[in-house]
Amino acid sequence: MAIVAENVQSATLSNEEVLRYSRHLIMPEVGMEGQFKLKAAKVLCIGAGGLGSPLAMYLAAAGVGTLGIVDFDVVDFTNLQRQIIHSTEDVGRKKLDSAEESIRGINPFVAVRKFETKLTSDNALSIFRDFDVIVDGTDNFPTRYLVNDACVLSGKPNVYGSIFRFEGQASVLATKEGPCYRCWYPEPPPPGLVPSCAEGGVLGILPGLVGVIQATETVKLILGKGEPLIGRVLLVDALGMKFRELRLRKNPDCPVCGAHPTITKLIDYQQFCGIRGEEAPVTTKVPEIQVEELKQRLDAGEDIFILDVREPHEYQICNLNGYLIPLGDLPKRVHELDSSREIVAHCRSGVRSAKAVDFLRQAGFRKVKNLAGGVLAWSDRVDPKMPKY
């Protein structure tokens, strides 16, 4: 299938562009006609982060005429491990500005349209209107469902990619004959059941792999060549370097893209992802101790047992000399703990240790507290020499 960009007929290429794209032009699969299509195409990249970085860079290199980017974030030091459209000097700068500069450097013939806003039900349809293809590089479930529904309602394909640690998924969703995200996953996971970012981490190269797969699919849709991932999901396992394909079927009863849709306008996606939640986040329910108080009491010589529930490789980065029992091992190693002692559990940010405290309290421990904010808070407020990660 091909994406018909409105102004293909009037596209031209200057001599400079012909030279720039010569390696495309000498291939029959692209040729002048294909390059005109790329130049006339308007692609919206949602997110200029892990997936958005390689995606936008390659689409710019390929000569996509207009690249829209939606991102309201600022470049953070920890982004540099994978968000290669941004460089070290861009830390602190708006991602949109940094991305625009990189794109112009790669290909000044690309028109960049910046949308410095969170994508919401109020603005999605109007933002999508001017574009031919939407590429989803977002990082949370509410936005994924929003993008999907807005694509179906606007009749624009959704080039989907997502990652977790060292695994990724890619597909082309929301085409007229093909399935959409809701055909695949009708409901999002409740917040309490998703492993948190602190536990996740991500192999820096992984969004590179998946983002370029998304760029490839986008180019194929524009050119109308090859077999796009419609009705198929590509699963990427970077550690095993295995690529598998699953069949993805369009659900005739899909509430948004099916024969009788019940969703005909954008909804409240935060609520959609939240009301499915069967578990409230544990962090709000457990007793806590602040880092200052812990420091004070340790300095005063009080007998406090520090339980570190992180992983061994994290202990190597920095630690509070705690007793290490990774959260996953706690159920079978709980007998190593003395419930008569006062225990303070900690992790990196306070999320995992809250779960540990909850578990221990349910196991009958009465003198256990969570170190609010974890080693990150300790580094911020007690010992700046402790590295943050």
Next chain:
Amino acid sequence: MKILIPTPLRQYAAKKDTVEVPAKTVGEALSGLTSQYSELRRHLYTDDGKLRAFVNLYLNDEDIRYLQKENTPVRDGDTLSIVPSIAGGCCCSR
């Protein structure tokens, strides 16, 4: 049969990426898996015993919702993949 455990769930399956269980149907394979690794149960099933809608199961490359769901018969050499939805694009959530 071989069950492929996705990354987000490996922490509940003793860090394994593959588990072998004897089974004649998909349902039997899942029971075998969750009796070995009981913590997996709540991630795969709701409290009233239904498969969670954000986790899909594939027998080889086909979604079991389009086969016979948990009654889908299983043959030697078949693989069951557990594929939960993931949302990371930069780094999971902020």
